[in-house]
Amino acid sequence: MLGKLFGVGRGAALKDYEVGKHLGSGNFAEVKEATRKSDGQTFAIKIIDKSKVGDMADALQTEIDILRSISHPNIIKLIAVHDEKKKMNLVMELATGGELFDRIVERGSYTEADAATLIGDLSNALFYLHAKGIVHRDLKPENLIYASKAPDSPIKLADFGLAKLVGGAIVMQTACGTPGYVAPEILANKGYGIEVDMWSVGVILYILLCGFPPFYEEEMPALFKQIMSGRYDFPSPWWDNISADAKDLVKKLLVVDPKKRFTAEQVLKHKWIQGHAPKTQLNLTVDAMKKFNARRKLKRAAMGILAKNRVQRMVELAQEADRAVTAAKKR
Structure with missing residues (x-):
C-alpha cells in the first residue's frame, strides 16, 4: 500500500549505510545518523514505521514530493528514498551545527x-519556497539548524512535515503550527496563505533581538487572543539599544493583516538586512535567551514524556481490548 503511495520501488534500503547513533524521534519515525559505505559520507536517515503512519500517509506523501522538488543552500536536502516492506527510509543531508538558539547561547559573541x-x-529560503508555491507552516527555532560547527556555517531550514503546496485560488484552512509562532489568520480560521511563514519570521526575529518572545501567556486562550490582536511592545532595558531599523523590520512582519505583512522579497531588500545592522554586542539579549532557551527545552522534554506516556497507555488499552476479545471468544 505505502510502497505504491510513495511512488518508489523496493530496493536496497540500509545495506549501503552503516547506521549509527540516534538523533531524534517522532510519533511514527526515528532519525539516525548513517555513514555511506562507498565513500564514508554521513547523512541523517528518517526511518518511518509504516504500521504507525495511519492517517498521516497523505501528509508524508506531500512532504516527500516537496522535498524531492527543492534544492537550496539554506534548506535540508533529501538525498534518496528507500522503500522496504515495513519501513520507508528517507536519506537526508546531515546538519551537525546545532539548533539556532543553542548556537547563539554557546558562542557568547552576538550582534x-x-x-x-x-x-x-x-528569508532567502522562504523566497525560494514561496516562489514555488510552497509554504512551510511550522517555522520555529527547532527547525533552524546550522550546517556545521564552523563559525561561518549557514543556517538550514528543516522539517517539512506540515509543508503544503499551494497555488492559484487555493486557500489553506487547516489549523497547524506551534503556539507562539502561529499567525493570527490561522487562529481566525478564515483561510490563509504563504504569508503565515512571514509572521513566524517576525516572531523569530523579535526573539533574536531581545531573547524572549513577543507573545507569551501561560494559558492558550490568552496567548491566542494576544496574537490575534497583534499586541506586543519593545520593553526596556532589552530594547533600549536595538536599532530603529531592526524595530522597523519587526513592525513590518508582525502585522495582523497578511496583505500588509512584508514578503520574503521585501525582507531581503530591507536596509537592516542589506548591511546596515550594527555590530554592537547584545549581551542582555544573550542572557535573556539563555533563560528562554532553557525553559523552552525543559517544556519540550516534558511534552515528550507526556506523549510517550500517552502512546504507552494507548498500547496498554489496545492489549487489554485484545485480551477481552480473546476471553469472550473462549466463553
Missing part, C-alpha cells in the same frame, strides 16, 4: 549583524 545574517538566510 544585530549576526541576527540580520540569520534572518537573511531564512
